[in-house]
Amino acid sequence: MGYFVAFLLLGGVLGSALAVLIAKLVPALSVLKENLTAPLGFNIEVVNLSVRLNIGAVAGMIAGAFVFRKA
Secondary structure: OHHHHHHHHHHHHHHHHHHHHHHHHOHHHHHHHOEOOOOEEEEOOOOEEEEOOEHHHHHHHHHHHHHHHHO
């Protein structure tokens, strides 16, 4: 289960980064990096963590799940 979560997180991060890169190269595809959700997270005095999902992150998570399934 831990490996599956790791593949999902890594896929989300890489998918989001790829979406930002594509949006910079082709400005017409800037919709890929728009947020689908408001920032989800928590804030305590020492740590502030928030997560925003975009289309690239969701596509990366799906790709991560497929890669995990094949491995």
